[in-house]
Amino acid sequence: MNIAPNRLLDALMRTDFLTFAQRVFREINPNREFHVGWHHQTIAYFAARAAAGGDIDRLIVNLPPRSAKSTLLSVALPAFVLGRDPTKRVIVVSYNQNLSNSFSRQTRQVMQTPWYRRLFPDTVIPNRAAEEQYFTSRGGWRMATSTGGTLTGKGGDLIIIDDPLKADDAYSETARDALYGWAMKTLFTRLDEKTKGSIILTQQRQHEDDLSGHMLRTGEWLDISLPAIAVTEERFILSTTPLRSHLRRVGDLLDPVREPLEVLRGLKRQMGTAAFEAQYQQAPMPPDGDVIKLSWFRTYDALPEGGETVFSVDTASKAGLRNDWSVIGVWRIVDDRCYLDYLWRRRVEYPELKRSLIDLAGQYLPNRILIEDKGSGSGLLQDLKAEGYPVNAYEPGSLDKESRMRIQSAKIEAGRVLLPAQAPWLEEFQNEVRRFPNGAHDDQIDALSQLLDYAFAPKDTFFILSYRT
Template sequence: MLMDAKELYVTQRMAQEDFYFFTRYMFKARKKSKWVRAKHHKIICDALMAVFRGEIKRLIINIPPRYSKTELVIVNFIAWCLGKVPDCEFIHTSYAANLALNNASSARSIVQSDEYRQIFPHVELSKVSSAKGDWHTTDGGVVYATGFDGTITGFGAGKMREGFSGALLIDDPMKAGEARSEVRRQSAINQFQQVLESRLNSPDTPIIVIMQRLHENDLSGWLLGGGNGEKWEHICLEALIEKPDGTKEALWPEKHSVEVLELMQEAAPQVFAGQYQQRPSTKEGNIFKPDKIEIIDAMPVGVHWCRGWDFGATEGGGDPTAGAKLGKMPDGRWCIAHVVKDKVGPGAMEQMFLNQAKEDGRDVRQRIPQDPGAAGKNHAAAMVRSASGFSVVAKPVSGDKVLNAEPFAAQVNIGNCVMVRGEWNAALKDEMRLFPNGKHDDQIDACSQAFNELNDNTLGLIEVMQKQLEEMKAKKAA
């Protein structure tokens, strides 16, 4: 950016003293576009400046996903602090090591930029250590990044002296799908207690935890409940603000309008309550709203079909085997066309699958689950071979059942799903109402298999909702 001497001086002073200005300035320099302002950005930046001034030692920020948390709290805050105090020592962790490394690399890219040198000309990177997740300044500053469960031996955050000298920055310590596991939640708490807290070089070294709420007893909940015995400053940012007069306001209307947020809330109330409203609940149930499903009499045409399968274990008293045929209609709605279900043994199960594949025809893809281990792979391969000539895919089933079902449930809950009339309708709806607390969930698992296959299994709940909203906007515009 070309500036005359006066402009450069003013820009330097503002960027050096105002973290939010620095962030917006560097964003425009890096991305070649203006930062879209939101009031919660200013709230976060003011809190981070209070951390830098030593007014806040322990900070928790609960914020919806994709609301600029990492850009502000990790990438730009590290760069700005190193400009102010070039020998700062930072440790940064996130649930995935590659995310933490990328964040540290982005901060390094800022420090290396010409625009940054105009603001902080005295900061230089050391050539001795310049890895993505382990880089230094020539003044002794350190940025070390690793996965939340990673090794941090030999590294510390902050220094034993007065004034700001670094921080421990924790960004999303746990994946959303892991939060239902008590073992994983406790593991995150243990890692914080037994490893991360011991990496502070001074009791006054700040700790910042920024995350979406996932469970009442996640790391945020544990810390706010006095888990480590310290008092935490808490910034809680709800995506949909309910005002005293009963009206509603969007936290970031340019990102999500009130209308969009209410649709997301309707589609996935539990996910929305935790990740977007920061009010998680351990209460299960009400994942599906089957009364939103429209019953139709004629099979729609022009549909891409897939039958998903959930194989039962034993004949008689065990879990049933179920196959659900789903398709996406030309107008964007989803159709549940047929469900087959029976309690059968292994041999009869394979015959049931083959008979149904023949009845469906070659145009209907069949997706079967692949259990872990060599035996699971061999069984899936044998099933694929038995249906030679048909489109059959075998994919590992991973993650939590509820998490796998949520993208499909979102479509049901917003009334974007129809069902062809059949004697199986009532049983499927009953299973939906009780899920995940019912005795059986085989039909739901089969529906999720088919839905995720047609959805390419690459879009999670939030991405599915965003895609759905874009399609709805396009329809309105037309």
């Protein structure tokens, strides 16, 4: 048996992070192949430099989802760092503790393999090492925590932040501000030696004010931004010994094997332009009124037959001129297309709202009436239930109005929402779309968001209070 190649490979894995990371990938994904691209080479090169401390102490890596960033940076890099120096202390952060623990278990799995112990005999962790934190026999450790977690008394040499905000919270200003405050006041203060410690932040972009956005505006971070489709010509360093680089030209795909152009185009259609530009192109659009574009709506001349008729109701509590409007949207849902048939919008007191809704129900015979279960809507739900109408109590969750509409906007962009070519109420609806989210009122938008949530969600997620017989 020729052992020289094995010894050479072992020596390479001890010194070259990407070679080591490839072995890690095979260990935790035995039935999958790791297609190493030039982008993995540049990520590995800069991550290894940042982890070593010195000239790069703040590194941002922005790239599309499912690009092996977590395997490289949250799983392989801590094992590599602790193998080369078992006294190092590494903190790894993700938005969810379960996810963070999962990465920690994979690192532990790697560090307990015979091949890892052969490579780094001085780095030993207990056989029953805990998930959230385990120590080497030389006093170093790896700690897993989540965004907002307690780090009192904990300090590290290397902090790795991997997707610190879940996608559902990306459009929540409260969630973004909470993350930024925690990062600045808690996490970033945990470096033991501020002049030698390093922080690596990796994520798919989600919003212009996500954590990457905040950090990039300081001008103190090195940014490796890797859009799925290149929009500028840029050269990326792959190594310095020997010196190698990759020239990426406009239009070049990041991973043409896994995500060719037709796949990316399909993703853009499914996600909508705003989400695709953020998550795949690393170029989030500013939320300055572009949540919904009028050009996304299609028009119709005649309603199709069949389907179901759905009322989407947004209630206001009072009828004053400064208060919101009450809205009843009459929709026809046919073959995954939503046709707006009629829009009733008034400032009225509760009795007139109820009376108008009942009149419209007699005219259009709705299969469903959607009403948010809060404020005056709760009373309306109960009254209509008692009278046998097919009411559905709608629960929008914790997201704010803008966030909910952003999530639904992809359906509009995909051409699934149709407006009549002409209607007396159409212009005011279009004006509210243009002004959102900066307009004085958003009642029609709320009713639209509610309708789309119902139309494209599993029907058992809506609690049907009653059917009219």
